[in-house]
Amino acid sequence: MAEAENDVPNEDVLEETSTVAASEDASTEAAANKSEQSLSFKEFLEGTHPSVFKPVHDLWEKKVRVHTEDERELTFSDIRLHCRICEGERTFRATRGSDEYRWSTRKVNLHPIYLCGDCQNETKYYALQVAFGDDGGSQVYKFGEIPAFGIPVSNRLLRLFGNEDASLFLKGRQCENLGYGVAAFAYYRRVVENHKNDLFNEIIKVCRTVGASAELINELEAAKREISFSKSIEKIKAGLPEGLLIDGHNPLNALHNALSVGLHNEADEDCLSDAQAVRLVLGELVDRIALLKQENRELTNAVQRLLAKKK
Numbered sequence: 001m002a003e004a005e006n007d008v009p010n011e012d013v014l015e016e017t018s019t020v021a022a023s024e025d026a027s028t029e030a031a032a033n034k035s036e037q038s039l040s041f042k043e044f045l046e047g048t049h050p051s052v053f054k055p056v057h058d059l060w061e062k063k064v065r066v067h068t069e070d071e072r073e074l075t076f077s078d079i080r081l082h083c084r085i086c087e088g089e090r091t092f093r094a095t096r097g098s099d100e101y102r103w104s105t106r107k108v109n110l111h112p113i114y115l116c117g118d119c120q121n122e123t124k125y126y127a128l129q130v131a132f133g134d135d136g137g138s139q140v141y142k143f144g145e146i147p148a149f150g151i152p153v154s155n156r157l158l159r160l161f162g163n164e165d166a167s168l169f170l171k172g173r174q175c176e177n178l179g180y181g182v183a184a185f186a187y188y189r190r191v192v193e194n195h196k197n198d199l200f201n202e203i204i205k206v207c208r209t210v211g212a213s214a215e216l217i218n219e220l221e222a223a224k225r226e227i228s229f230s231k232s233i234e235k236i237k238a239g240l241p242e243g244l245l246i247d248g249h250n251p252l253n254a255l256h257n258a259l260s261v262g263l264h265n266e267a268d269e270d271c272l273s274d275a276q277a278v279r280l281v282l283g284e285l286v287d288r289i290a291l292l293k294q295e296n297r298e299l300t301n302a303v304q305r306l307l308a309k310k311k
């Protein structure tokens with residue numbers, strides 16, 4: 001599809017023809033990153049968060065021209081991204097397969113657009129700067145991307161937090177994407193503390209529907225009265241219904257362990273790992289609550305259908 005358009009000038013590309021001076025910032029970074037292991041362009045688009053230069057080794061090939069200046073041909077290979085419409089990882093294809101630049105062009109701004117191969121509806125926009133090296137490599141900088149980098153937070157989780165705190169939680173997600181561990185952790189902890197009771201209410205509701213023990217429900221009610229999330233988890237001694245366990249473990253204990261660490265002493269990388277764990281466990285817990293409710297509703301309907309038939 002995109003290959004057929006090879007010779008059409010790309011409206012999405014802002015080509016800068018000025019040479020050495022213009023590429024100063026990019027080449028300084030290039031020198032600094034020389035020892036860094038280079039990525040494929042696919043890896044760069046899929047896995048590199050905005051605001052860093054990365055060496056990329058397979059973005060272009062030299063095309064020798066007889067009557068004009070040689071050129072670099074850029075190839076935009078397929079990538080794998082999360083599609084919000086298909087709700088999973090899908091293959092995305094560039095709306096243009098390739099671009100060509102004169103050899104003397106040292107730096108270009110690129111705006112490749114990718115489309116989900118399945119639904120043909122979800123679109124990913126990138127804003128990049130490329131500083132070409134002479135040896136087949138380049139330094140690539142990601143100004144940004146829409147939708148934002150990283151697998152998005154599930155809507156189910158965001159709904160639990162309401163508008164204001166959902167946007168705080170998303171800021172935490174952005175920090176996590178940028179590798180800002182302390183910041184991501186602080187955002188997540190604040191939102192979880194604010195919505196401790198909403199989370200407990202959801203768990204209590206599901207415990208009632210699946211017929212959990214009165215002991216557990218009482219403990220969950222008592223946990224709601226505690227001020228901090230960590231303290232409240234300590235109130236719960238009875239086991240959660242099996243359907244809420246993650247790999248056989250109580251997700252509330254996992255959240256407790258992650259959230260009770262102090263931000264003051266932890267290394268940034270540890271905060272980042274804790275923040276990621278909190279987000280993943282929360283997401284999984286909320287999904288399991290919804291699944292249990294759904295299964296229970298289907299079961300109730302099935303029983304009623306059978307009972308009606310008997311009459």
Ligand SMILES: [Zn+2]
Nearest residue numbers: 083086116119
């Ligand atoms: Zn899709």
